[in-house]
Amino acid sequence: xxxxxxxxxxxxxxxxxxxxxxxxxxxxxxxxxxxxxxxxxxxxxxxxxxxxxxxxxxxxxxxxxxxxxxxxxxxxxxxxxxxxxxxxxxxxxxxxxxxxxxxxxxxxxxxxxxxxxxxxxxxxxxxxxxxxxxxxxxxxxxx
Numbered sequence: 264x265x266x267x268x269x270x271x272x273x274x275x276x277x278x279x280x281x282x283x284x285x286x287x288x289x290x291x292x293x294x295x296x297x298x299x300x301x302x303x304x305x306x307x308x309x310x311x312x313x314x315x316x317x318x319x320x321x322x323x324x325x326x327x328x329x330x331x332x333x334x335x336x337x338x339x340x341x342x343x344x345x346x347x348x349x350x351x352x353x354x355x356x357x358x359x360x361x362x363x364x365x366x367x368x369x370x371x372x373x374x375x376x377x378x379x380x381x382x383x384x385x386x387x388x389x390x391x392x393x394x395x396x397x398x399x400x401x402x403x404x405x406x
Contacts, residue, residue, distance in 0.1 A: 335395050
């Protein structure tokens with residue numbers, strides 16, 4: 264064999280070897296350890312207070328639509344008022360505050376079609392504050 268033939272065969276072997284190697288993906292390691300978290304900001308405490316009150320009083324239900332399964336927590340009083348007040352600037356910046364009937368409503372996101380899947384609070388402007396916090400729990404709740 265001449266030098267050119269040897270180089271050609273070596274090049275062909277390298278190409279074939281790399282082609283074979285590239286058709287099979289390297290195994291992915293499955294990491295089962297929880298991801299590290301960081302301290303929740305003040306707003307996290309407002310969510311926790313509302314959910315805690317709702318759980319303690321049994322004020323939660325489920326809702327589902329097209330395979331999306333939600334657990335809704337309803338709180339009222341001081342917990343709801345604190346969350347409603349905190350939502351003020353947030354809702355104003357996102358155009359997610361509206362008046363319906365005798366209540367003013369604020370949500371964490373702009374309502375497109377309806378309130379499904381949206382966290383929101385409302386008040387009568389006097390003393391009654393109500394909030395709904397939504398947790399998307401997946402199909403586990405459906406069964």
